[in-house]
Amino acid sequence: MVYFLAKTDPDTYSIDQFASEHHTVWDGIANAQALRSIRAMSPGDRVFIYHSAISSGKGQPGIVGLAAVASPSRDEPDDPKLAVIDFEFLRKLEPPTTLHEIKASGLFSNWALVKQSRLSTMPAPDAFVKWMRARYPGLV
DNA sequence: GCCAACGTTGGC
DNA sequence: GCCAACGTTGGC
Numbered sequence: 451m452v453y454f455l456a457k458t459d460p461d462t463y464s465i466d467q468f469a470s471e472h473h474t475v476w477d478g479i480a481n482a483q484a485l486r487s488i489r490a491m492s493p494g495d496r497v498f499i500y501h502s503a504i505s506s507g508k509g510q511p512g513i514v515g516l517a518a519v520a521s522p523s524r525d526e527p528d529d530p531k532l533a534v535i536d537f538e539f540l541r542k543l544e545p546p547t548t549l550h551e552i553k554a555s556g557l558f559s560n561w562a563l564v565k566q567s568r569l570s571t572m573p574a575p576d577a578f579v580k581w582m583r584a585r586y587p588g589l590v
Numbered sequence: 591g592c593c594a595a596c597g598t599t600g601g602c
Numbered sequence: 603g604c605c606a607a608c609g610t611t612g613g614c
Contacts, residue, residue, distance in 0.1 A: 457611095459612090480597095482597090502612055503612060511612080511613070511614095549613080566595085567611080567612055567613060568594095568595065568596065568597085568610080568611045568612060569611095570611080570612095
C-alpha cells in the first residue's frame with residue numbers, strides 16, 4: 451500500500467465536502483508531474499488530503515484528512531493526456547498537520563511538498579507515513 | 591495582495 | 603529548438 455498526497459483548494463473542494471459525499475472523482479490535474487502520481491495510484495493506496503492556502507484567508511495550509519484510492523486511474527475522456535481517479539473518504543485528521551509543522555520538523559526538507567510548493571500531487575515518503583502514524587494513533 | 595517558482599505558449 | 607512573455611499556483 452502506497453501513500454500519496456493530494457492538494458485541494460478548500461474554497462473549491464474542501465475536506466468537509468468530501469466527508470459528506472464520501473466518494474469523489476479527483477480531476478482537474480493538468481501538471482505532468484502530478485499526473486504521473488495519479489497514474490501511479492492503485493486501488494487501496496492511501497492519499498493524504500491537503501488544504502492549500504489559496505484564497506481561503508483563514509486556516510493554515512496543511513493535511514486535513516485521509517482518503518483511499520477507489521479505482522484505477524483512467525484517461526480524462528475529453529483529453530487522454532489527462533487522468534482522473536476515484537477517491538473514497540476515510541477520515542479527517544484532527545487537528546490538521548500544518549505545512550509549518552512539517553517544515554519545522556526538519557525531517558522532510560527534501561520532499562516535494564516542501565521543495566516544490568506548486569506541485570499538487572506527489573508520493574509521500576515512508577518516513578513521513580511513520581511520522582504521521584506517531585501523530586495519529588490508529589492511522590492506516 | 592504580492593511575489594517567487596515554474597510551467598506553457600508562441601514567435602522566430 | 604530556443605527563449606521571452608505570459609499565466610498559474612500557492613505560501614506568506
